[in-house]
Amino acid sequence: MIQEKADQLINEFGLFEDWMDKYNYLIELGKGLPIIDERYKTEENLIVGCQSRVWLYAEMKNGLVTFTADSDAIITKGIAALLQRVFTDETPDAIINADLGFIEELGLKEHLSPTRSNGLVSMIKQIRFYAIAFKAKS
């Protein structure tokens, strides 16, 4: 469940009072990100609206969407990992209808300046876009 995974992340991030620890945790999360296959690291899978480069790819397996990603910046990779964890192995419908309030609750927006926020917003947009496309196909 998307909401359960999101709540778990909120709890995990809630353990850290210091912003530096939050960033360190984000960096750790980034290390666990399922990396996008080299052949999908193309212009069309590149997400615009971020200072760093982010590639995002989605596949449909047994009715569930799985995501892989990569970024040349480590913090961005952490954010991608966080989103990947929440949205991967979910149905297109669950992704489309997901409540995005958890982004706010994670306190990520306050820690990420607008240009970076835009990267975050663009990633979410792309994730939803994939879900809509898969739904249309099925």
Add this chain to the structure above:
Amino acid sequence: MDIKAIREQFPILKTTVYNKPLVYLDNAATNQKPLAVINAIDAYYKNENSNIHRGVHYLSQLATEAYENVRNQVRDFIHAKYSHEIIFTRGTTEAINLVAYSFSKAFIKPGDEIIVSAMEHHSNIVPWQIACEERGATLKVIPMNNDGELLIDTLPELISEKVKIIAVTQVSNALGTVNPIKEIIELAHKHNIPVLIDGAQGVAHQEVDVVKLDCDFYCFSGHKMYGPMGIGILYGKEEWLNQMPPYQGGGEMIKEVTFEKTTYNELPYKFEAGTPNVADVIGLSAAIDFLTNTGLKNIQAAEHELLSYCEQQLLAEGGITIIGKADQKAGVVSFLIDKVHPYDAGTIIDRFGVAVRTGHHCAQPVMDFLNIPGTIRASFSVYNTKEEIDILLEAIRQVKKMFC
């Protein structure tokens, strides 16, 4: 120079971010405003606000006089010959767009060429690309080397009868390089080619004399010289400005309007359509006062000291690559922390209350040429201190701890 007294004049320098004192090192993007500038704008709206050049009433005359006095002040500040060679614009970008549009309309034909340099801000590339597209002309580029210096030796080869204008920046916003603009202008003039100088990064950091330089156009912004945002200057030699058609139509720029034909006003009004930004012109006046009272020579010396100190400290720290090693540099240090994406570095540096810029600095071709994703850029104004650079270094050490 009493830095403490100077800092006292800037209210924003007392603010804190994330409970830490603000360390503002993003001066190449915009620099902070002394209280005199803020008060001047405030006083204008409280006591003088009125539309200029039309009313015969007292306030309108007061505002008109104040506005035109600033034009004279700007003329003196850049040592221009005439006040009517000073055009108020929204900023450097609009000033360049004005020239790119009006000059091209008058002088550029299909097959002609326009020259810019490899280290231009997008604002001194895109308007010329649009002009080239409109007029069927071609854009040529003066190349640079890996140190961030223009290869001026290549200019004679680029120049031909087809070249109608050269547009170069005085100081690179991304690398800090001070370009040999006098040399470029002299060479261009031997072939009767006019030169536009993008002075956005120059005018607040060294004395500018447009007559001695002999540039044909000089563009700059108020907000990068301790003045308000939304006001800028186009200086142009009258012989060029007179031959150029208006950029925008509207009030103020006309002499007579009928539905059959409109005749245009004289310089400078021909290029100032619509109600001008009087309040910010008044604010700009206070900014010029600040610059002259502080002394551009003093400012230049202070910023140069900060530049040397910062570069020395970065090199001593190790694991850092300075991007842009030109012989002549202004108070801009672009650098990369080895193996760290500038975005990651910027995110952490920000948490120390330090404002630096990360990214391509609106000069993507420079980053592409150097094959880097962007840089971290610290840029200085007269109110900055070595202690602030030490805080930047402290932040850099934390970045290395987290990412290296």
